[in-house]
Amino acid sequence: MPARAWLLAAPLVAYLALLLGYPIVVAVTLAFTDAATGTFPSVENVRTLADDGLFWRALLGNTVLPVATVALELVAGLALALLLSARIPARRLLRAVVVLPFALPEIVFLTIMRAILAPRGYANGALAAVGLEPVAWLLPGRLATWVAVVIVDAWHTTPVVFLVLLGALAAVPAEVDEAARLDGARGLRRLWHVTLPLLRPAIVAAVLLRGLDALRIFATPLVLGGAEGVPVLSTYAYHQWSDYGDDGAAAAAATLLAALAVAAALPLLRRRAEAAA
Amino acid sequence: MDAARRAWGLLVTCGFLVACGPPPDVTLAVALLPGELAGYRAVVDEWTAASGMRVAVVPQQYADIRRAIAAEGIAGRGTLDVVELDVYSLAPAAPDVSVLDAADLGLDGEAVDRAALDAGRLDGLRFVPHRVSWQALLYDRTVVERPPDTWDELLAVARAHPGRIGMKGARYEGLTCEVLPFVWAAGGSGTVFDDAGARAAFGLFAALAPYLHPESETFKEPTIAEAMARGELVLHLNWPFAMSLYASQGLAPSRIASAPLPRGPAGRATVLGGGYLAIPRHAPHPQAAAALVRHLVGRDAQARLAHELGWFSARRDVEPGGGDLLDGFVAMRDAVRPRPERRDYPALSKAWQEAFRAVAFARAEPAAALAAAGGRGAR
Numbered sequence: 001m002p003a004r005a006w007l008l009a010a011p012l013v014a015y016l017a018l019l020l021g022y023p024i025v026v027a028v029t030l031a032f033t034d035a036a037t038g039t040f041p042s043v044e045n046v047r048t049l050a051d052d053g054l055f056w057r058a059l060l061g062n063t064v065l066p067v068a069t070v071a072l073e074l075v076a077g078l079a080l081a082l083l084l085s086a087r088i089p090a091r092r093l094l095r096a097v098v099v100l101p102f103a104l105p106e107i108v109f110l111t112i113m114r115a116i117l118a119p120r121g122y123a124n125g126a127l128a129a130v131g132l133e134p135v136a137w138l139l140p141g142r143l144a145t146w147v148a149v150v151i152v153d154a155w156h157t158t159p160v161v162f163l164v165l166l167g168a169l170a171a172v173p174a175e176v177d178e179a180a181r182l183d184g185a186r187g188l189r190r191l192w193h194v195t196l197p198l199l200r201p202a203i204v205a206a207v208l209l210r211g212l213d214a215l216r217i218f219a220t221p222l223v224l225g226g227a228e229g230v231p232v233l234s235t236y237a238y239h240q241w242s243d244y245g246d247d248g249a250a251a252a253a254a255t256l257l258a259a260l261a262v263a264a265a266l267p268l269l270r271r272r273a274e275a276a277a
Numbered sequence: 278m279d280a281a282r283r284a285w286g287l288l289v290t291c292g293f294l295v296a297c298g299p300p301p302d303v304t305l306a307v308a309l310l311p312g313e314l315a316g317y318r319a320v321v322d323e324w325t326a327a328s329g330m331r332v333a334v335v336p337q338q339y340a341d342i343r344r345a346i347a348a349e350g351i352a353g354r355g356t357l358d359v360v361e362l363d364v365y366s367l368a369p370a371a372p373d374v375s376v377l378d379a380a381d382l383g384l385d386g387e388a389v390d391r392a393a394l395d396a397g398r399l400d401g402l403r404f405v406p407h408r409v410s411w412q413a414l415l416y417d418r419t420v421v422e423r424p425p426d427t428w429d430e431l432l433a434v435a436r437a438h439p440g441r442i443g444m445k446g447a448r449y450e451g452l453t454c455e456v457l458p459f460v461w462a463a464g465g466s467g468t469v470f471d472d473a474g475a476r477a478a479f480g481l482f483a484a485l486a487p488y489l490h491p492e493s494e495t496f497k498e499p500t501i502a503e504a505m506a507r508g509e510l511v512l513h514l515n516w517p518f519a520m521s522l523y524a525s526q527g528l529a530p531s532r533i534a535s536a537p538l539p540r541g542p543a544g545r546a547t548v549l550g551g552g553y554l555a556i557p558r559h560a561p562h563p564q565a566a567a568a569l570v571r572h573l574v575g576r577d578a579q580a581r582l583a584h585e586l587g588w589f590s591a592r593r594d595v596e597p598g599g600g601d602l603l604d605g606f607v608a609m610r611d612a613v614r615p616r617p618e619r620r621d622y623p624a625l626s627k628a629w630q631e632a633f634r635a636v637a638f639a640r641a642e643p644a645a646a647l648a649a650a651g652g653r654g655a656r
Contacts, residue, residue, distance in 0.1 A: 120509050140494050226495035243449035
């Protein structure tokens with residue numbers, strides 16, 4: 001790389017080193033420092049995490065939640081994109097409606113959802129109106145709480161997948177679709193053998209984008225169920241930091257989350273490169 | 278053209294200087310609610326008028342203030358002159374603040390509550406009480422005609438209103454502040470898990486467990502206050518801020534009122550909380566900072582804070598404000614106790630939390646939960 005190129009890149013490199021590199025080094029150092037004795041390296045914080053049942057639940061949550069939310073978003077986003085790419089009445093208005101949840105400020109959206117799902121909230125009010133028992137949507141360790149968090153998060157972020165796939169559908173050449181139609185391919189066969197293969201790069205991009213984003217899911221589980229409702233590593237790190245003032249344990253959990261994100265990103269990036277090729 | 282450009286430049290520069298203003302003489306970081314800022318600012322402005330020194334009031338959360346002075350301690354220089362910290366933060370923050378002179382601050386007489394002042398002594402007086410606080414019982418007077426006065430009456434209310442008794446059961450210090458009053462009210466020390474007081478309190482928790490609001494497992498101060506406002510709870514324990522919140526929502530004192538905590542076998546008890554002032558070790562203006570602290574803990578400023586913000590003062594010569602809204606809190610004044618002063622307090626506190634959660638939410642036997650907590654606390 002010529003010197004001039006380095007010079008041009010220097011502000012960005014300095015920015016990244018200062019605001020990304022330095023905090024990472026400090027966080028990793030903190031994660032492996034025993035706060036009581038100041039010893040480095042130490043696995044004391046890792047031991048704190050390993051002894052805590054909530055940490056293991058958070059690790060499980062960080063595995064299950066991203067997979068479930070991204071799968072739901074992919075199915076819903078694809079269905080909506082296929083529907084609203086067709087020439088149907090008021091499709092522009094419907095597209096705006098689909099994107100609306102993403103346009104709402106997250107904390108506003110989640111506060112509304114919390115009021116809806118509270119024990120005496122609107123959801124249970126609706127269930128009672130039709131003679132059904134109330135559901136504990138926000139309690140720790142309940143399947144209903146997991147379902148609520150997955151649906152609420154997917155509802156909020158499905159527009160991202162929808163927009164990516166809608167754009168990709170618009171780029172599918174009309175003649176390919178027409179040729180498939182003339183060859184007798186109909187409905188699901190045409191979708192499976194023609195549309196989806198053409199959408200593959202966009203689907204991989206959407207999964208990559210949302211998958212990495214979903215790994216660091218934070219506000220939805222925290223606002224709906226507190227640190228313990230549906231724990232994930234980010235809410236666990238926040239819990240250690242804010243409730244116990246244990247910076248070392250928080251840094252250890254955050255470091256693990258970062259490592260998971262990197263581990264998840266590598267194969268996805270490789271696959272995306274292959275898809276692009 | 279040049280003249281016009283110069284005039285614009287001058288105008289912009291003047292505007293910038295006016296907007297920035299001169300730097301403050303003292304910077305004060307204090308944990309205020311948005312609604313408290315104007316009233317507090319007025320009290321600080323009195324000092325500015327008398328001393329001629331400007332004060333920058335920086336509203337911050339306690340945890341952020343603690344981290345800020347820790348960072349300034351590491352850096353060896355700072356920007357904060359006076360800080361307010363909660364009782365829980367005093368021990369970890371002690372190395373980062375200066376020792377104060379009680380006589381110089383006018384706090385050496387009988388005017389100040391001795392226990393509240395002693396809570397700020399950590400290798401010398403480092404923190405002085407800015408405001409003291411404790412929990413009382415908040416109840417819905419439209420449902421519960423008379424607040425429970427004893428543990429038996431509390432249990433009777435719980436049985437009459439299943440699922441509508443709330444406790445702050447999340448894993449955090451607030452849960453310890455729920456547990457210790459009951460342990461103390463039964464004669465327990467709060468430092469060991471196998472005394473009669475601990476056993477009696479946990480027996481009560483086990484009896485209450487089936488009647489607790491299902492969200493108790495995740496409740497903290499704001500969420501439990503919201504649940505009470507929504508009508509989901511008939512009673513819970515909370516700090517005075519909750520009553521101010523209900524008053525601003527028109528819910529208190531007409532619907533929600535405060536009462537003393539129920540009496541246990543050994544009487545009543547509640548945990549000391551509140552905000553303490555300190556001067557960081559690297560405060561840039563320590564003399565001015567000491568003068569401001571002297572003003573803020575003085576009788577006149579404390580009386581104004583009590584009257585306008587409903588704060589409780591550690592000074593005995595200051596009448597509590599808040600009117601009948603805070604009756605229950607006023608009645609608990611002589612039952613306030615500081616948390617155990619031990620180096621391993623965080624571990625002890627966590628052990629109490631785990632024991633309560635085991636009994637209240639996992640329905641463990643009280644004796645087994647206390648024995649397990651004893652093991653954890655001793656580690």
